[in-house]
Amino acid sequence: MxxxxxxxxxxxxxxxxxxxxxxxxxxxxxxxxxxxxxxxxxxxxxxxxxxxxxxxxxxxxxxxxxxxxxxxxxxxxxxxGLDKSNQMIIVGAGNLGQALANYQDFNNNSIGFQVIALFDVNPKLIGITVHGVEVHDIDDMEEFIKNHEIKIAALTLPQDQAPKIAKDLVSWGIKGFWNFAPVDLTLPDSVTVENVHLAESLMTLTYNIHSREDGEGAE
Amino acid sequence: MxxxxxxxxxxxxxxxxxxxxxxxxxxxxxxxxxxxxxxxxxxxxxxxxxxxxxxxxxxxxxxxxxxxxxxxxxxxxxxxGLDKSNQMIIVGAGNLGQALANYQDFNNNSIGFQVIALFDVNPKLIGITVHGVEVHDIDDMEEFIKNHEIKIAALTLPQDQAPKIAKDLVSWGIKGFWNFAPVDLTLPDSVTVENVHLAESLMTLTYNIHSREDGEGAE
DNA sequence: TAGATTGTTAATCGATTAACAATC
DNA sequence: TAGATTGTTAATCGATTAACAATC
Known part of the structure; x- marks a missing residue:
């Protein structure tokens, strides 16, 4: 409307x-x-x-x-939509998840994105703080999402876990996924998925590098 | 050919x-x-x-x-080009650079990508090891690239430094950039740039989330 | 006003899909 | 052989560019 x-x-x-x-x-x-x-x-x-x-x-x-x-x-x-508040969570507090939590480019109030929690299954990570944001137990995620009315989740977890967790997240109210797992998520049409497939991006780079080498003498 | x-x-x-x-x-x-x-x-x-x-x-x-x-x-x-060896360096050993060095998805021999060095200016980072890969002083980069005949560089450094360093890297033999800095690099045609603009990817996500909310009752 | 530059329609270009003859 | 499915040409669709009248 x-x-x-x-x-x-x-x-x-x-x-x-x-x-x-x-x-x-x-x-x-x-x-x-x-x-x-x-x-x-x-x-x-x-x-x-x-x-x-x-x-x-x-x-x-x-x-x-x-x-x-x-x-x-x-x-x-x-x-x-940058005038709205865009609070998000990061699911998977490994290297990539922590890097995103630290990433200053978008994670500041001027652009309006804000990471307010990380989640992981690993007891060694639960409780630590990354850039002022706490890593929570993934078992507490449902309650957290509902309490804070979170709409956006970044998925930085292993490929095999992503589809199931994404499905749960949708049922808890998540509307948009920033998906870093190398897998295509099949979700209802009301949900948006933005994929960041790093390995695939790197492959198009090598394609271009090598095809330029080969085509050096082209017309 | x-x-x-x-x-x-x-x-x-x-x-x-x-x-x-x-x-x-x-x-x-x-x-x-x-x-x-x-x-x-x-x-x-x-x-x-x-x-x-x-x-x-x-x-x-x-x-x-x-x-x-x-x-x-x-x-x-x-x-x-995955059958060729694709050794690369990561320029900028901050959170994102370290996350990429650790990233298992592509950083294994089966796909053929291999991170062999990180570089940074920060003395606190120089000398540490990330996923078995050493962080070197950025002043040693020219020699390293030439000795190892590196063709690919990931740029995970601040936006304002990226263009100058990219220019230097080209003169030292780099043919392809995996660019994470939020800036467009202007380089010779013989050089390939693959951009990963994370903030921009996140913005298209919010656009889609909000436009779906609004368009709920659309035909 | 005259000059500049938009908003928008029309023309072109490229990418996707459909169809089917070739062939395993 | 008959059936299946490719490789490839032709048709459609969508996106980009060009052109220009509207208007500030």
């Missing part, structure tokens, strides 16, 4: 955070206005694409002027 | 690791053959897409039979 989503394509959505990052950088440089043309040169995309993308959400610009940096930054933030 | 790359689209390349993962799982279940139709049902893509994708690289199947799982697994591994 609020944003009368006329089914925005995933390709557009994936580009929004990058616009947001560039606008943040412009803001930090005290640049107050920018045209789609100049932004397109900085970002190495077409000005057409920028205007098309933004116009999915409303007319943020002004003819003859361009876009107000501060305003556009705020608007894209709202579109992405 | 070797693979006479007829310019495979990035969309196809990004799907290959997922095929590889599914074939590995089939192999582990001792399934020896699979048709594009059955694989398409498991992976929730069209059989057409699977056949089109694979045929960019050669006729791996057999009419009336389907694909041999073991063979296809090996072939896709070769396409991705």
């Amino acid at each position: 609020s944003s009368m989503d006329k089914n925005i394509s995933p390709a557009v959505i994936k580009r929004l955070p990058r616009y947001y990052r560039y606008l943040g950088a412009l803001k930090a440089k005290n640049i107050t206005r920018i045209s789609s043309k100049e932004l397109s040169e900085r970002m190495k995309v077409t000005a057409s694409q920028i205007r098309q993308d933004l116009n999915n959400f409303g007319g943020f610009g002004q003819q003859g002027y361009g876009y107000n940096v501060e305003n556009l930054y705020v608007e894209i933030g709202k579109i992405l | 070797s693979s006479m790359d007829k310019n495979i689209s990035p969309a196809v390349i990004k799907r290959l690791p997922r095929y590889y993962r599914y074939l590995g799982a089939l192999k582990a279940k001792n399934i020896t053959r699979i048709s594009s139709k059955e694989l398409s049902e498991r992976m929730k893509v069209t059989a057409s897409q699977i056949r089109q994708d694979l045929n960019n690289f050669g006729g791996f199947g057999q009419q009336g039979y389907g694909y041999n799982v073991e063979n296809l697994y090996v072939e896709i591994g070769k396409i991705l």
